[in-house]
Amino acid sequence: MARHAFLAALLVAFALCCPPNLGAGQADHRFDIYFIDVEGGAATLLVTPEGESILIDSGYPDYGGRDLNRILHVVRDVAGLDRINHAVVSHWHLDHYGNHAALTSEIEIGRFWDRGIPDALQEDAKFEERIAAYRAASQNESGTLRAGDHFEFESTVAPLEVTVVTGSRKVIENAGPPNPFADLHQPRPEDPSDNAASLSLLFQFGDFRFLCCGDLTWNVEADLVTPNNPLGKVDLFMVTHHGLPTSNNPVLVRAIDPVVAVMCNGPTKGGHPETIATLRSCNSLEHLYQLHRNVKLGPEEQTPAEFIANREPTVNCDGIWVKASVAPDGKSYTVRIGPDGKVREYRTRPAANGRP
16 A cells, blocks of 8 residues: 555656646546557557546557657647656567657657566567667666556546556456356466566546556456456457457456447457457447458458548558547547547446446
8 A cells, every 4th residue: 555655646746747738638628548550569648638648558669660650640740749748568568668768769758657677578589688778768767567556647527547457467356246257268378478467557537437458368367357357347448469369358358348449450460350259249339449450351350441440451551540538527438530530429337337
């Protein structure tokens, strides 16, 4: 508890010393979430009603600055920000932290957060070399997040908070009501990769709830929600691990029962039919959005074309983003594809419906 209080105090102090951009968020007091297309990596920008910004992951490096430029475009030109308050790394795979260091040469970053930096990574022989740039950018002072950490953000409208529900293969206490889908879990061999160590973040804005689990994998997903479900149901779910079937265990996906899901897949990475079938089995799912059409699948095997942001292979891709925007009271939210996409409105679940 003392550690949580210290981290919360640190976050408040940081916000006071480094105030957010007053032009973003505060204009309409909405809570905005941008899913940025980084071709099968991940980069998610959140902007609070007070203009405080959180970037979770940063896509691949190189490729002529493709992902870096797409992130900067959304941050500056779409969200209207001139700084990033918090840059989070969900886990140590290059498609998730590839541009954290490069971003610091383009835009101010207030604070870095991660699960702790390991000495080595067995699946990445170049990890020591690659992590050196991140260490330099963060000045070796990144904050370490652990399962159970909880933060409250400044908000003059609905309260906004985030809980770290997994990290470094640890999960929050398995409290809450029994998970009726517990029997769906079929254990698999232990995953030794850093995917299983992913940070998972549960954001709540009023009654609205958004879950983002990085690349968390099968058995840890089950550890989180069996035999009980401490998460309850969510409104918006960022489909885990780009929609790959090594993640998205039905025991978790069915338990959280999302109303809207956004899959950050690439043209040939993720968007797996097994995961899509799991999502379609959720009782409450109204729409699944994909950042990309899976070029290996037929139209009937994935979400309808009007819910796909980018339909061309990488060589012709425009890098269109998906935006969710939550009303100031947290009672409703909209989702649209790109600046000109159709705006679809959804009602937030009431607090008594499936909430822990």
